[in-house]
Amino acid sequence: MVNVGILGATGYTALELMRIIVNHPEVELTALTSRQEGSPHVSAVHPSLTGRIDIRCEDLKPREVAERAQYVFCALPHAASMAVVPEYIAAGCKVIDLSADYRLNDPAVYAQWYGHVHTDPTRLGSTPYGLPELFADRIRSADLVANPGCYTSTSILALAPALCAGLVEPQGIIIDAKSGVSGAGRTPKLGTLYAECNESFSAYSVGTHRHMPEIEQVLTQASGKSVEVLFTPHLVPMDRGILATIYAKPTRAVTQEELLAEYRRFYIGKPFIRVVDHLPTTKDSAYTNFCDMTVRVVKGRVLIVACLDNLIKGASGVAVQNLNLMAGFPETMGLLPCGR
Structure with missing residues (x-):
């Protein structure tokens, strides 16, 4: 205890x-x-x-x-x-x-x-960057862990398998991400008032969002390649959840089946990553510590769709994952079963 x-x-x-x-x-x-x-x-x-x-x-x-x-x-x-x-x-x-x-x-x-x-x-x-799927060994022995944010977790987890396997080019990656309003925090702000954001859908911080250098830094560290992304966040009038649609150029001809197999291999033994055949939705991972993702090949481009609960896997859930690693507990303790 x-x-x-x-x-x-x-x-x-x-x-x-x-x-x-x-x-x-x-x-x-x-x-x-x-x-x-x-x-x-x-x-x-x-x-x-x-x-x-x-x-x-x-x-x-x-x-x-x-x-x-x-x-x-x-x-x-x-x-x-x-x-x-x-x-x-x-x-x-x-x-x-x-x-x-x-x-x-x-x-x-x-x-x-x-x-x-x-x-x-x-x-x-x-x-150490607090993403257990990539840096568990460093987290276990740390006195301080930098817990990742929600947009960064979604983007990094979605891209790491393809980049580490050399299946997509590290330059010219486009991340189109959408988040629920709770991602902006509890402090009242004009743009997140009900009358401002309800029945509306908007992009923000185009080209200037603070998570962009973080995504590039961690993916560069994980893959050993110089990664450059164009990240655009959007505000969706829902309480919670993030969905990212990511576009990358393959380094060679690759099939959807090959990509899915690589993603499943990469995340073997990672209990909170679900590589699925269907297109995941934010409701699938809401109130859980799961990150769901899938991959498609469309007109010669690799398209990755990933989603998670921004307050749990994107913040507090992964923080407890990190605590479990630091304290020597099973990584899933207190987090499974999970859901509303």
């Missing part, structure tokens, strides 16, 4: 973490942090947890959290995370960081895309 804390307990990813942890047989939730006044009970912040978790959200210092928890999920915003992660590590906690603060290797690239000077640059490049 391990004790865990969650920093930034008021958001959607924190809520999903708590929903998973309450059913995890080897994890106890012992600390929640929030700057809300009055140390509200978690059920006041997340009413769906009424009667399930009896704990308050407190404005705790790192040493106070470390007295209660061996592992910490950091669900703080970008830039806020890097300001406190070193303190938690110094206090003896192992940290799974759900922000983007430790995902990029180069502090200059981080500053370019996030608009902040990185205050803990020595950990960039040495912190």
